[in-house]
Amino acid sequence: MAKKKKTAKVKITPAKGRPMLSWVGKRPLRVIPAFPAQHVETYDPIRDLQADKPTDIWKDWPDAYPKGGLLFHGDNKEVLSHLLANGFRGKVDLIYIDPPFDSGADYVRRVELRGIKGTAKIDGEGYTLGEQIQYTDIWANDNYLQFMYERILLLRELLAEQATVWLHCDYHKSHYLKCLCDEVFSPIGFVEEVVWKRSAPRGNVIKGLSVAHDSILVYSKGSDPTWHPPFLKYSQEYKARFTQADPDGRLYTTDNLISPNPDRPNLDYVWKGVRKVWRVTKEKMRELERKGRLVHTSGGVARYKRYLDELEGQPLTTLWDDIPPINSQAAERVNYPTQKPERLIERMVVTASDPGDTVLDCFVGCGTTAAVAQKLGRYWIACDINRGAIQTTAKRLQNIITEQAESTRQGRLKGIQSGNNVAPGTAQYAFTVWRVNDYNLNIQHIEAVNLACEYIGIDQTRSDVFFDGTLGKKLVKIIPFNHPLTPLDLEELKKELDARPDEDRDITLICLGMELAAQSWIEDWNRHRKGGAPNHIDVIELCTDPKYAGFIKHDPATAKISIKRAKGKIKVEIKNFISPTIVKRLDMEHSLFKAKVTDWRSMVDCVMIDTAYDGNVFNVVLSDVPEKKTDLVSGNYDLSFPDSKSTVAVKIIDMLGEEVLVTKEV
Numbered sequence: 173m174a175k176k177k178k179t180a181k182v183k184i185t186p187a188k189g190r191p192m193l194s195w196v197g198k199r200p201l202r203v204i205p206a207f208p209a210q211h212v213e214t215y216d217p218i219r220d221l222q223a224d225k226p227t228d229i230w231k232d233w234p235d236a237y238p239k240g241g242l243l244f245h246g247d248n249k250e251v252l253s254h255l256l257a258n259g260f261r262g263k264v265d266l267i268y269i270d271p272p273f274d275s276g277a278d279y280v281r282r283v284e285l286r287g288i289k290g291t292a293k294i295d296g297e298g299y300t301l302g303e304q305i306q307y308t309d310i311w312a313n314d315n316y317l318q319f320m321y322e323r324i325l326l327l328r329e330l331l332a333e334q335a336t337v338w339l340h341c342d343y344h345k346s347h348y349l350k351c352l353c354d355e356v357f358s359p360i361g362f363v364e365e366v367v368w369k370r371s372a373p374r375g376n377v378i379k380g381l382s383v384a385h386d387s388i389l390v391y392s393k394g395s396d397p398t399w400h401p402p403f404l405k406y407s408q409e410y411k412a413r414f415t416q417a418d419p420d421g422r423l424y425t426t427d428n429l430i431s432p433n434p435d436r437p438n439l440d441y442v443w444k445g446v447r448k449v450w451r452v453t454k455e456k457m458r459e460l461e462r463k464g465r466l467v468h469t470s471g472g473v474a475r476y477k478r479y480l481d482e483l484e485g486q487p488l489t490t491l492w493d494d495i496p497p498i499n500s501q502a503a504e505r506v507n508y509p510t511q512k513p514e515r516l517i518e519r520m521v522v523t524a525s526d527p528g529d530t531v532l533d534c535f536v537g538c539g540t541t542a543a544v545a546q547k548l549g550r551y552w553i554a555c556d557i558n559r560g561a562i563q564t565t566a567k568r569l570q571n572i573i574t575e576q577a578e579s580t581r582q583g584r585l586k587g588i589q590s591g592n593n594v595a596p597g598t599a600q601y602a603f604t605v606w607r608v609n610d611y612n613l614n615i616q617h618i619e620a621v622n623l624a625c626e627y628i629g630i631d632q633t634r635s636d637v638f639f640d641g642t643l644g645k646k647l648v649k650i651i652p653f654n655h656p657l658t659p660l661d662l663e664e665l666k667k668e669l670d671a672r673p674d675e676d677r678d679i680t681l682i683c684l685g686m687e688l689a690a691q692s693w694i695e696d697w698n699r700h701r702k703g704g705a706p707n708h709i710d711v712i713e714l715c716t717d718p719k720y721a722g723f724i725k726h727d728p729a730t731a732k733i734s735i736k737r738a739k740g741k742i743k744v745e746i747k748n749f750i751s752p753t754i755v756k757r758l759d760m761e762h763s764l765f766k767a768k769v770t771d772w773r774s775m776v777d778c779v780m781i782d783t784a785y786d787g788n789v790f791n792v793v794l795s796d797v798p799e800k801k802t803d804l805v806s807g808n809y810d811l812s813f814p815d816s817k818s819t820v821a822v823k824i825i826d827m828l829g830e831e832v833l834v835t836k837e838v
Contacts, residue, residue, distance in 0.1 A: 182256045189358035193351040195314040206257030207609040208626040216602035218577045234259025241603030244555035245562045248534035251555040252326035264330040265529035267337040333394035346387045363390040369493035401523045403485025414480040426475035517544040539565030560829025612726040613653040646680045656685030676706035727752035735836040742813040751826045773804035785821035
């Protein structure tokens with residue numbers, strides 16, 4: 173029986189809110205392709221603890237994924253589409269995103285190629301080559317709005333009814349983003365605008381004033397979102413308001429009982445000779461008097477007596493001025509330029525979700541949202557286009573889970589505070605890493621076949637030893653991805669068809685690349701099948717066929733390096749380096765990317781050398797890390813070297829965080 177395929181296209185509900193913002197090139201997002209995900213890595217150090225978790229907590233978890241955290245490497249537009257097509261529509265309980273602000277900032281981790289000074293033009297506005305490889309904050313306004321519009325539409329589709337999305341921004345684009353969210357969620361979906369006051373103002377000045385805050389826009393999908401903000405500890409300034417005391421020493425302050433709304437006839441009455449429109453009814457006023465909760469001013473106006481020891485804490489407001497940014501001494505610092513403090517994310521997660529809820533961040537950066545969700549007993553989904561961000565996040569989560577697992581074994585894992593409730597410890601002790609539309613195809617052929625079938629929508633046929641499935645009425649054969657389509661592959665196809673004289677269906681071949689000789693072979697074959705003869709052959713070349721949007725193969729970075737002994741020194745010369753991933757990113761969707769890298773060093777972040785590599789631990793003897801983004805690595809190195817033989821290892825890390833290791837015994 174043919175395997176039922178998942179939806180190849182994801183439908184997106186139109187935005188119908190008002191007002192509707194307009195910009196050059198605005199395009200609605202109706203239907204987008206859903207690329208498959210390739211499983212890259214699993215971190216599951218203590219399987220028995222994961223197995224001990226109650227199974228009912230995973231009852232809504234899609235079958236397509238293992239039970240645990242999900243970390244995706246890929247463009248978040250493609251990742252979000254993939255999640256929608258694989259069971260997460262309407263199942264995410266909280267989304268936090270910290271997207272590019274369009275601030276003109278120059279973030280190193282946003283992957284700008286080194287030493288590039290040329291420019292390319294698009295829509296009349298200038299960009300420096302490579303700026304959008306990792307969403308650097310230098311955008312043309314129209315492109316930025318389209319970028320954010322599409323992602324907000326996708327995020328809305330993933331939200332559960334009771335869920336909220338928290339969008340972190342600053343003054344550069346907050347007004348535009350609020351209009352976008354009003355359009356996507358409608359104005360009634362607006363919940364709050366939180367102002368986060370940074371203790372350290374930023375360097376840029378607007379009309380003489382240093383910028384000291386960011387904005388966080390909060391929108392909900394439904395009318396009754398999860399909402400239980402925590403109470404804060406009292407500040408000394410707040411405590412100072414409680415200046416009066418009862419004879420027993422209980423501190424209190426007094427609150428106004430006069431209504432701000434004069435049009436309340438049922439609250440218009442005389443109390444102790446004073447006529448006002450009060451906040452409470454006369455019966456309630458009498459009750460407060462019996463309980464000793466009223467005091468009167470010299471003019472006879474009643475005020476409410478509020479005791480300090482009765483309050484749960486200072487109510488949370490929309491001004492968050494008690495959370496400083498990450499500083500150089502912070503224990504949680506991971507040297508990521510846009511890193512946000514865990515306390516900031518923790519407050520959002522506690523306010524708008526419960527333990528066991530699912531939290532998503534599709535601009536995860538250094539992994540703070542996933543880290544907080546893991547610590548607070550939430551399930552999490554995270555993604556980033558930057559490989560270095562994925563590496564940083566994975567390492568951070570590994571450390572947290574290892575510590576949690578050890579604490580659980582020793583009975584030390586504390587309950588998790590959520591609002592006013594305490595819940596049991598962590599939600600999961602494992603996570604998996606996935607790659608979307610950037611595939612490492614140095615894998616078993618069967619896995620490559622599964623990826624291609626899911627991507628194209630082929631119905632696999634397990635019973636056929638030659639053909640992999642059907643596409644409509646055509647038979648499908650997937651050529652192994654370790655080589656292009658060749659005449660030898662076609663001769664094998666001819667032999668198979670000769671053995672099936674009654675087979676009258678046409679053939680579709682799936683491949684990555686095709687030799688010219690194979691193209692000529694197919695043209696001759698099809699020429700003899702004009703007039704309705706069976707077994708016409710067509711080809712889907714996954715990297716170039718426009719119908720399938722470019723099935724991206726992950727080609728690892730490679731380097732050509734000379735390592736030799738000369739005059740008592742070790743001479744290392746990097747002759748060439750190529751990162752196919754960076755080249756593809758430079759040639760992606762827009763004319764902006766149609767540019768060539770003329771110096772391989774612009775793709776390299778740093779070079780490290782170990783002159784006595786033991787095959788396990790890389791000990792850095794030389795590190796070439798340029799100080800400025802306009803500087804390049806040297807590429808030529810002379811190192812001291814002992815007389816005995818040893819293995820020299822050269823590690824090159826590119827601007828996307830991919831590593832190449834070359835070794836040689838000299």
